[in-house]
Amino acid sequence: MTELKTVGKSIERVDIKAKVLGTAVYAADIKLPGMLHGKIVRCFEHAHAKVVHLDLSAAAAVPGVVKVLGPKDVTSKTYNQSVIDLMASKTEGAMLGDIEEQHIFTEHVKFWGDGIAGIIAVSEEVAERAAKLVRVEYEPLPVYITPEESGHPEAVQFTPHKPGNRAFQLPEEMFPGNALGWGDVDKAFEEADLVIEDTFYTPKQKQCQMEPNSYVALYDDSNRLNCWTSGQMPKLVHEKIARLFDLPMSRVTIHQTVVGGGFGARLGMVLEPEICAMALAVPGRPVKIQQPREEDWLTSPSRHPxxxxxxxxxxxxxxxxxxxxxxxxxxxxxxxxxxxxxxxxxxxxxxxxxxxxxxxxxxxxxxxxxxxxxxxxxxxxxxxxxxxxxxxxxxxxxxxxxxxxxxxxxxxxxxxxxxxxxxxxxxxxxxxxxxxxxxxxxxxxxxxxxxxxxxxxxxxxxxxxxxxxxxxPMILEHTTCTVRLNEDASATVLVACSDMGQGAHTSLTQIAAETLGWPIEDVRLETGDSDANGFDIGAHASRTLYVGGAAIMKACQDARGQLLDRAARILKVNRDELDIDNKTIFVEGEPERSVSAVDICRTGIYNFIDHATGLPEGELGQIQAYVSYKPDxxxxxxxxxxxxxxxxxxxxxxxxxxxxxxxxxxxxxxxxxxxxxxxxxxxxxxxxxxxxxxxxxxxxxxxxxxxxxxxxxxxxxxxxxxxxxxxxxxxxxxxxxxxxxxxxxxxxxxxxxxxxxxxxxxxxxxxxxxxxxxxxxxxxxxxxxx
Amino acid sequence: MSSRVLTDFDLLLPGSLEEALEILDRERGAVTVLSGGTDLLVMMKAGFEADKVMSLALLGDLNRLEFDSATGLRIGARTTLAQLVDSPEVRQHYPALWQSARIFATPQLRNTATVVGNLLRGSPAGDCSAAVAALGGTLVMATAGGGRREIDIDDLWVSYGVTARADNELAVELRLPAPDSGTASAFKRLTRVNEDLAKLNVAVCLQMDGDTCKSARFAMGCVAPTMIRLPAAEAIVQGAKVDDETLARAAEAVQQDISPIDDKRSTAEYRRSVAGVYLKRAVQQACGFA
Amino acid sequence: MSKHMITLNVNGEDHDIVVASNKTLLEVLREQLNMPDTKYGCGTGECGACSVLLEDNSAINSCLTLAATMDGKKITTASGLEKGDKLHPVQQAFIDHAAVQCGFCTPGMVVKSVSLLAKNPRPTEQEIREGLEGSICRCTGYVKIVNAVEAASKAMAGTAG
Missing domain, CATH: 3.30.365.10 (Aldehyde oxidase/xanthine dehydrogenase, molybdopterin binding domain)
Structure with missing residues (x-):
């Protein structure tokens, strides 16, 4: 293998200058003309209760309040804010028991801080003021903190789909005896010289990513729903939002902003359903939700105790x-x-x-x-x-x-x-x-x-x-990547892989540059907008470098191959006799027999006819490579x-x-x-x-x-x-x-x-x-x- | 639940002390005094409602920090924790106060939080409150028309969050007595991580004559509704030779002085278990044989 | 609600603005002056993402500072540390040492580091670590941030000497 030029080096991170200057744009930094502010009204009276009566009239009457939304003012469809269910086949999903039981605003409060209504106003301050005027009558329900309490036969059921409030156990169809493993454990213990046992507890830990949850959404005048979010899996959120609001995916765009840390808290959706419901309620007006840090603990998922x-x-x-x-x-x-x-x-x-x-x-x-x-x-x-x-x-x-x-x-x-x-x-x-x-x-x-x-x-x-x-091989793996060589042979790599701060965009750029043989400055990753790019699962399961990187590598190999093919035809040699250095393609051992990659790329696009010969100046076509990659x-x-x-x-x-x-x-x-x-x-x-x-x-x-x-x-x-x-x-x-x-x-x-x-x-x-x-x-x- | 934004209030920005005192006199408790703001604004975001807030921001002459070997230390109402940390005199003459200031909250908060504000917050966890309680001193209160009175630090904290300040009074200065050659003091605290409010804090100030303690003031926080003195422990040490045996007895006696509870940061059981240990360590540190 | 006319100098530019009594410096910077480089991380002075520099290079939490009390003050934010097109040595050191991941704490962390070095130009590692308290980073484990501040300290000593 030839010596690596970029891979293996701690080059300057592609995103770092904007971050040290503070010019990187996070979701909270998005400001659009005419923007309104959304506030989710949460239940802080109970951790478990039924909403018997919700009165939004006083809140609606506050000057500056544009709209108030209760459960009946938004879609009645239910959803599952996570996206893991999308990654199992229908059969598998059924065996696992995946369900969609969440409402945008609930009438059955299941935790302290569950969202029951929404307010859209001209400012955060007005929205806050109005939220305090929401009158709610609750029927308190017993509070279950432990599985023994919620699993009790007489406990209130969280959802009809899960009898006994058991959300999950290893399914019999996949794991006989509801257990995974091998051998005969009971027999083995009889033969053991030492047997120890104990019961442990691991805590409910919070990710505490530094960027609190913020969102902007706009249902625009071309009837498209736009959502700016720092989610770590924008493509799957794209599909979930389209489904939830019965819109074709072509009318939904998820704009991924710079992500201020994820660590799992942004796996799937957090407040995307709420912000999109608000945007749909005020067509043509952008709406922004910014949560106080204290609510981040309550509304994005944590580690399971x-x-x-x-x-x-x-x-x-x-x-x-x-x-x-x-x-x-x-x-x-x-x-x-x-x-x-x-x-x-x-x-x-x-x-x-x-x-x-x-x-x-x-x-x-x-x-x-x-x-x-x-x-x-x-x-x-x-x-x-x-x-x-x-x-x-x-x-x-x-x-x-x-x-x-x-x-x-x-x-x-x-x-x-x-x-x-x-x-x-x-x-x-x-x-x-x-x-x-x-x-x-x-x-x-x-x-x-x-x-x-x-x-x-x-x-x-x-x-x-x-x-x-x-x-x-547990659940779906898939990344698509398109590599396009520009007029000057620099490369645009279209891939939806997320950088949550871990540095993926830098490492992936290095992989692309190394594979193409280009300097790092000549490679740019185009990420973030769910419309611009093909499918990628997003950042979870430590997959981005291993799967996304491999997809990029394959696409770049293809693009490089296309370039070499054209060069081989010009130089009249076999492709495998060629090498690339400094954007020059040359015959190995005969560097004077060469052709410029820039010329090939440029003439492929500016494909003029040579007046002397009457022939095109180069081979027609912008070089593009595409791969749909599933690892094995x-x-x-x-x-x-x-x-x-x-x-x-x-x-x-x-x-x-x-x-x-x-x-x-x-x-x-x-x-x-x-x-x-x-x-x-x-x-x-x-x-x-x-x-x-x-x-x-x-x-x-x-x-x-x-x-x-x-x-x-x-x-x-x-x-x-x-x-x-x-x-x-x-x-x-x-x-x-x-x-x-x-x-x-x-x-x-x-x-x-x-x-x-x-x-x-x-x-x-x-x-x-x-x-x-x-x-x-x-x-x-x-x-x-x- | 906390909010990102503050609710409406009128902000009063008096340009002189007299003007500030007149406002207090006129409003009689309807106005909340904002000094550094590091506690008050957090409380207001969490739902504490104040219709009128009076900021001391323009009262430039209230940020004095003056030491005189005969009369002691004068700390203005707007003097920040950072000013204490930067003062070689505080470091040399009031180790307990300097140590409490050095680790108080965070560097940013120390640049705005004030010593007097910490005292008037009336929290049983205040770090420099513990130090001041041990060092002893008085808070000078001013009222409109030139009225002045001094509140002994021992009389300041009435109950949780409640102080002896009358609603027309403004604390203008904290005065700490001058130390003599036998004065030794130290501050220690226990926290969950280094940057934190105390689970328990302790400050001690001893007047030593050789190995013998002539008099002692011990203060402990987070073990009662207010910052408290430790009279039982002080009685053991006063007049005694400060050695391992005395300290062991003092550590034992602390149990009579404290009445801790379970809260967000620790448990009553734990506080009882470590109170004596920390008192002992603070005295050892003060006397230089830690 | 009272309104207050103030002159606030941010990164060398004077702004004559009317601020509402209940607006923090952070809100005025972000919403009124459209300068989003200073971040809301917690609103309670714990995380340091909102740190800005005062004229004496001390750092404060803009989330706990009422804008109306800042009349006549000069403050500097992360985006104002660049001189011409040259980054501040602290910013350059953060780049050179890969001391940034998600970047959300970074503007505040940079501002905080500048204030730390202004007060103590040659800090020990322990002094850097203590000085960084009050600025939370959830990505880096602080190793590379501490390295960057050490490097910036050396670089700044070099330019001064």
Whole structure:
């Protein structure tokens, strides 16, 4: 392979200058002439209630109010704000039990903050004033916070489609016994030398992307519905909006603005149905919704809180005989991607270690809490918190080195991957472990911290994981890409892949430039507008680089091939004798026999007749290549994280000292972007295990839906971090690359819990592991290893 | 539920102290005083309604910060936390106050939030409130027509969010006593992450004679409806040699002084568990043997 | 509601405007002056996305500042840090160190970093981390932001010396 010119280099990000200047345009920055302001009236009196009577008359009478909308003033069609249901076939969707039960404005309030009406006014201030005048009579209903409460036979039903308020369980038709796995778990436990079991809880964590939800929509004078949104999956939202409002897709445009972070919160729709309903109510007038940060916690999906029971059996030598597990998650008020999380949580379990027998059950129950859905890692950090602590406990009890155990028993290239359907294509986890252990000084510190005295105790922990590169073969994968060479041979790459900030547009531009052989300045990605581009699923499942990148690569190869074909005809050689450098196509070994790519492209467009010969000056046609790409592989990344910390045993406080993560990403297209994903993921993973949880009072009212009371780790809380990129190349990924987007969040969770275990001798099963919990346990149990 | 926008109100911007006092006298509680605004505007976005707001923005002479070794420290009503942090004299002579200011809220908020505003917020969690409560001092209140009175810091906080300020009074200055060579002070707090309101904070000020404590003022926040002194713990330390044994007894005695509850940031159980530890550590820090 | 006539200098340009008493500086910048580079992230002074610089290079939260109290003040926002077509050294360092992901916190983070270095031109890593508190980034884990501020500190020392 020739030397790479762009791929593998941390070039200047394509979007970065506008971002440091503040000129990048986010949805909240859109301002259109004559723009009105929308306000969603939410129920803050109850977490569960029926709307008996809604009186909007006083609100409508406020000067400056243009329109008020109740449930009957908008489409009566129901929808599902997530888009995962679009990615399963009809048969699969039916088996999984996907439903569409949401209303734009509800008459059955299912969580504190559920939307019941809309106000359109000349300003935010007027809309707010009017909202306070909405009179509502409610019939309060019992509030269900746990699956036991909502699953009780006499509980009020959230939807007739889901008896017993069970939103999901692994379907019998796909998973006999409602369980996934293999072997005979019960028999294996009888043969095991060590069996341990425990029940864990993982918290409702919020993405806290920095851009609050903002939208603009306009039903314009050509009868087109336009919606400006920072959603991370604009194409699927395009279809959902068209369906919901019975419009042909050709009359709906989703304009994707710069996305101020997603992490799953913008997977599918958030307030697109509401803003579009408002725009349709005032044709010709743009409407804008800007939510206060406090409502972001309530209206975009969070991580699912979940209980997770696990039983695990080993032989004395550490052979992992069996694992039996059940995860029950709290769905919140609506179904969304209800089939997905309970399934993937188990997939990550079956993908990690070579258990001889495995059984996993997953269920989901409606609760009177804000909706849950996608959050970076999608069940993987939850499984990491549980599985990695269980492994650690077993290693202590069997007196095995936890690093060596993991090295020996993790799945490898060729073993069945997380869906148990396709094999792992590459695995460099041992390299990750070796390099990480060396950087942090694992062996010395592990030994040193084994026996400590005094109030401050240190610990070092490790956790491993793997994730996915796209959603194949679980659900649909598909990206289309068109590459067009302009008059000057520069390339426009039309692709709908989203950049949520992760840097995808930069990495994808690098892939295009490298494949074409063009300098980066001569390649531009055209993204964002749902009309301009063909289909792409959008940003989820760490798919953009692996699937989108491969699609771009194929389209660029095609365009390059067309160019070479034309050059070959001019130079009268075979195409494979040609090479490109500096936009000049030449015969390999004979650089003087060349033709300019610019000439070929230009004459293809400005196709004049040469008066001397009477023939066209070049071959007619602007060079364009198109690909509709579905991958037939998935190349999951593997990774390890080491965390060193100190516990103040008099106060339970944890000080993070150092974190080292090493990721087997195949190939870093842009090393700094890869590191950025790992480092940012670590901040979220450390937050999940130490501080972050949305919580509610007994009425179901949110207690800490603000940055004042929902605490993330800040710059001075974060430990020293080192990111190691292990680049052994994957046989299928573009330029050998695997994903890195979600992975960073996963293993800091298990590694931190394990470091606390080493420091205190106590395992904490209930996340997040706060000083309150640590001190409580230390006072109760003392500071000895169990 | 919070809003992005503030509801209507009239903003009064007096250009002189006398004008401000006249407004207070005229409005008698119908006007809310805005100093730094970092608390008030957040409260107003969350639904606190104020029809009239009087800003002190134009009262330039209220931002003094003056230290005199004989008379002590004078802190104006508009003096910001950032001014305290930048003052070498505060750092040297009032370590508890400087330490509380240094980690108060965020750098941006410290540039606008005021010390006096923090005291008058009447929150049991205020970091510099804890420091001032330990250091002791008085708040100078002014009324129209030249009226002045001083409120001892021990008498300022009446109940949660309620202070001894009369509705026609404006706090114009905070005065802290001059330290002597035996004065030692320190501030410590516990938070969920570094940038946070306190789960518990503690400030101590001791008058030392060698190893012996002549007198002590301890203040603790987030353990009662207001910032409180710790009389039981103070009694143990006063007149005693400050050593491990005394501190252990003082830490034990704190339990009599506090009545914490569960709230958003922590639990009553936890606060009880760490209150003594933090008092001990604050004294150790003040006396230089942390 | 009272109205107030103020003169506000933003990025070197004077604006004579009438502001309503209840409008924050952030709203006036974004809605009235059409300068959307300063962002609403939380409205409660926690996230720092709305940070702007005062004349003495100290940073404040524009979401908690009433515009009517800013008569005669000079402020600088992220878009005003560029001199001619040359980026501020802090902005250049953010680019060079890939200290930006989604970019929503970035204008405030840049403004905050400029104020940090104005007060402490050669900060230690710990001082940078403490100084960045009050500006939340959910994307980067802060590593590259800290690196960028360190680099900007060196670059600015170079130009000064």
């Amino acid at each position: 979940a209980r997770y029971w696990m039983k695990i059996g080993f032989r004395k030598d550490g052979t992992p005989l069996a694992v039996d597990a059940k995860s029950v998650n709290f769905k919140g008020g609506y179904y969304l991607d209800g089939s997905a999380l309970a399934s993937t949580t188990g997939f990550w379990l079956q993908g990690m270690y070579k258990f001889e027998n495995l059984r996993y059950k997953g269920e989901s129950y409606f609760t009177n809490q804000p909706v849950c859905g996608a959050f970076r890692g999608y069940g993987n950090p939850q499984t990491n918190f549980v599985l990695e602590q269980m492994i650690e406990r077993a290693c202590v009890q069997l007196d095995l080195d936890p690093l060596e155990w993991r090295r020996k028993w993790h799945k490898e290239t060729g073993d069945m991957s997380w869906l148990n359907a396709t094999p792992y294509t590459s695995c460099a986890l041992n390299d990750c472990l070796d390099r990480g252990a060396e950087v942090i000084g694992w062996a010395q510190k592990r030994k040193k911290y084994a026996n400590q005295t005094g109030p401050k105790r240190r610990g070092i922990g490790v956790a491993v994981g793997n994730h996915t590169s796209g959603a194949f 592989q998935n190349s999951p990344p593997f990774f390890a994280t080491f965390v060193e910390l100190e516990v103040d045993t008099e106060t339970g406080e944890v000080e993070l000292l150092e974190l080292v993560s090493s990721h087997d990403i195949g190939k870093a297209i842009h090393p700094a972007i890869c590191e950025g994903q790992m480092e940012g993921g670590a901040q979220q993973g450390l937050g999940m295990v130490l501080t972050e949880e949305m919580y509610f009072d007994e009425r179901g009212f949110a207690i800490n839906n603000s940055f004042t009371d929902y605490k993330m780790l800040g710059a001075s809380d974060m430990p020293k971090m080192t990111s190691i990129l292990v680049e052994n190349g994957d046989p299928y990924g573009p330029f050998g690359a695997k994903s890195v987007g979600e992975a960073g969040v996963v293993t800091p969770v298990g590694a931190t819990a394990n470091a606390i275990y080493q420091a205190t001798g106590i395992q904490f099963t209930q996340g997040p592991i706060t000083p309150e919990k640590i001190l409580h346990e230390i006072r109760k149990r003392g500071l000895t290893y169990d």
